[in-house]
Amino acid sequence: MTEVITSESVATVSLKDDPDTLAHDLGTSFVEYGFAIVRDHGIPQDLIDRAYKKAEEFFALPEEVKRKYHVEGGGGARGYTPFGIETAKGHKHHDLKEFYHVGRDLPEGHRFRDHMADNIWPEEIESFEATFKELYAEFDKAGERLLRAVARFLxxxxxxxxDAIEDGNSVMRMLFYPPQTEPTGQHIRAGAHGDINAITLLLGAEEAGLQLLTKEGKWLDVKPKEGELAINIGDMLDRLTNGYLPSTQHRVINPTPDRASNARYSMPFFLHFRSDFEIKALPGCVPEGEEPKQPPITADEFLQQRLREIKLA
Known part of the structure; x- marks a missing residue:
């Protein structure tokens, strides 16, 4: 069995730090772990609290009501995805979760309309739409500030x-891991995986369970404080940097017996490059005399490939 360790080595940075300090500390943690923890991210706590309340209200709805917002054949891009569908790449067992997706709103005639469906809003939950539109915009702003720091580091x-993320196919996910009233036969709530996108901003990781796999092959608990964001590199940025900033395998394990009756809620924001952005290894990340590890591919081509692998398309 792979050893599990707890460490404070994953850097905690503040978006209020001076740009050079932020870039250095964030980038260094990304190089080593593919993860960092961010405080002072600018997303208002009262908005976060309202969003959690709306998510709880939605997932408490009867199954037949929630399924009204499931889009058959939609790849889970918008609306509700029921329990027992998403399966981590290479895994046999489905994850023990259900979720709701909100994406970017694009005007009629936009060149990426074919890549991004309209959002679906549950009519049963008052101000659900307004709350999550506001949160989406705040995630977008925080993500841009983080990528500026990444660019400075690179x-x-x-x-x-x-520019690479302008009108990108970014998705905000409301995740619900139901309470466990009996043994599931699985140690894992969400199987080990790398994220598809450029970077992920995650709220809700203060509830124990999130772990990353170190370069030494050990599982490391990721434990931000309440209100902090856990940030990780996704496969797109890994590919763009030729593996210099690694997309680290991570998972969510089952709670300890004393916490098994607690539901787990979290809200990741998957920040994507725009659909036609060519993911091509940056010259400064390719050692002299070597070829890039991966050929160029557009962000949308890569996304569709990965959605098929995790059984969402």
């Missing part, structure tokens, strides 16, 4: 990564 123009 010694490239900050606007390069900002």
């Amino acid at each position: 010694n490239i123009e900050e606007e390069f990564l900002v």
Whole structure:
């Protein structure tokens, strides 16, 4: 069995730090772990609290009501995905979760309308739409600030990564892991996986269970404080940096017996590059005399490939 360790080595950074300090500390933690913890991220706590309340109200609805918002054949891109569908790449057992997706709103005639469906809003929950539109916008702003710091760390123009995410196919997910009233036959709530996107901003990881796999093959608990964000590199940014910033395998394990009756809620924001952005290894990340590890691919082509692998498309 892979050893599990607890460490404070994953850096906690503040978005109020001076730009050079933020870039250094964030980038260094990303290089080593693919993860960092961020405080002072600017997302208002009262908005976070309201969003959790709305998520709890939705997941408490009867199953037949929630399924009204499930889009058959939609790849889980918008609306509700029931329990028992998403399966981590390479795993046989489905994850022990259900979720709801909110994406970017695009105007009629936008060039990416074919890649991004309209959002679906449950009519049963008052102000659900307004709350999650507001939260989506705040995640977007925090993500841009983080990518500016990443660009500074990589010694490239900050606007390069900002431009890469403009009108990107970013998705906000409300996750619900139901209480466990009897043994599940699984040690894992969400199987080990790497995220598809550029970076992920996660609220809710203060509830124990999130772990990352270190380069030494040990599982490391990721334990932000309440209100802090856990940030991780996704496969797209890994590919863009030729593996320099690694998309680390991570998982959510089952709670300890004394916490098994507690539901787990979390809200990851999967920040994506725009659909036509070519993910091509940055020259500064390819050692002299070597070829990039992966060929170029557009963000949308890569996304569709991965959605098929995790059984959402």
